[in-house]
Amino acid sequence: MDSKNSSNEKVIGVVGVGSFGTAIANMLAEKNNVIVYARKKEVVHEINSNHSAQGKKLDSSILATNEPKDICERCDILFFMIPSSGFLEVVRTFAPFLFPYHLIIHGTKGLSLNLKPGETLDTVKRLNRNQILTMSEVILQETVAVRVGCLAGPNLSKELIQGQPAATVIASKYNEVILEGQRLLRSEKFQVYGNSDIIGVELSGVLKNIIAIAAGALAGLGLGENAKGLLISRGMVEMVHLSNALGGSVKSVFGLAGIGDLVTTCNSVDSRNYTVGYKLAKGESLEEILASMDEVAEGINTVLIIKAFLETTGLRAPITENLYKVLFEDLEIEEALQFLMKYPFSVDVDFV
Template sequence: MTNNPKITIIGGGAWGNTIGYLLTRSNYDYQLWSRTVTKSLATMTENTDILISAVSMKGVRDILQQLQTLELKSETIIVTATKGLDLETTHTPSQIWQTAFPNHSIVVLSGPNLAKEIQKGLPAATVVSSQNNKAAELVQSVFASDIFRVYVNDDPIGTELGGTLKNVMAIASGVCDGLELGTNAKAALLTRALPEMIRVGVKLGAQIDTFFGLSGLGDLLATCDSPLSRNYQVGFGLGKGKNLEEILAQLEGTAEGVNTTNVLIKLAQQQNISVPITYQIYLLLREKISPQEAVKNLMARELKEEFE
């Protein structure tokens, strides 16, 4: 691959444009494709060295179907920056991409990266992860800049799941703040959220250590404590008594945690995983309980050891 790789971003939302901003910051040219662009996807992806997917979870399969009719170069690196789980298969974005393009290197990009903060030029850090270390290191070098520190690991599933599962916890955190339950309650919630994420991750083949890194604990802290997070906004609105339809209609973009909650409950039932926080959020999103009842249910759980 040349020192000036051809880079194509797919997805013109907030995160896709933020990725473009980061590439400009690191002195790399890029082109961005979205449904509003006049050029075809085939034209934009021809001879691309690095293809970055920044579409929402529900848009992944549509993009895949279009790309599979085209001819990507065999050495094209595919970077997925989507956080979510597929409702039909319960797979992560990288698993879906790898199945569709088994001979390509797939790299996951995930971390505590609030788009609006990055676009203000504020410093941030992230993780790029792949089973192909050379591909991950190349993507690392492309994104690294004066405001963006990039780390590498070899656990793409864990890296993805950290960024995905914390969205459910961000909804719970928003509910906590919306109900004005205080710092003690929120600290307890976030502390118990992490082992719940780890239980799911380990069951699905992730490494425990990954959840204590930027894409796990780091993303959990950022998303659960920021009004900039769409998932936090969903929870906060629910805590204030608004209904989900009203909240989603006012959001700027997609709150992936809503769909992820549904998929996670499906996974938990299939794999027999204990997810008490997620289950209460699931009931709340389906209007089966009130925010106050969700808190009561969590507080009334059977007493147990902290570390099992």
């Protein structure tokens, strides 16, 4: 074990030390003993020696390990803060050391694919709901853990690290998970709400990333607040229909994980998804943008998955469909905007 302390004291575990994982670890450390998991030994050494993770400051009381067995044995409660691209691999790595008594809350706003061996998104092309997994569904499928929840909302890491006021929602089918999340994270500057619709909350956090990319593109084109208001309102309608088709509650789209996070990420240069759209509108290629980013913009993978899902339904999602063409079929952003302006929306709100 590469850790500063090997005591058997129960602590709170955080898996992943990216920007969001670091922010959550620091917030948890205000009231709890915390240990974090990092895959790379050099990052573990940096945390234990310098109290920082890849340059991001960590509370001096936080310890680190690179052994899944160690953190699982020492922690009954684990926060998984892993990008969706590596989420399945990490969960499978932890699976042998997880038991039904573990309580897991994840903060990943992404989707995973549930495909047969050898299949890829390119070979399948059309996805049904059973082939799309939220992160809580990944945990339930790959481990024996039962008490699973998610954390979602307008939670930009930079602002959380600065201690600015914010709020989040803990969603789970189990009230115990919600109460534990609230107990551990709630503070004078961080409000924590509860929601029993975990799928709806996860989907809201995922789908808003698509609209955030589009919002960045509008800003990159130099368009005004009227256009942004149009995009956000039509984007919310699109989120409602997609969430409903994927098994989420409409109500969750109107909560912190939905419209709360949507408004935040559609207006923030600190949002990775917004940044992707902005740079696209400024003429950079997707490959150039991805190469310049330290962390994943989850909305790109989400566009791919939702586009494949749309192929199996009669549902239309014009923002998602046109953004797919911009990202992967060389459609000019200006052309996509013209199409959306001419799209025959005839009803303002059609889901209530």
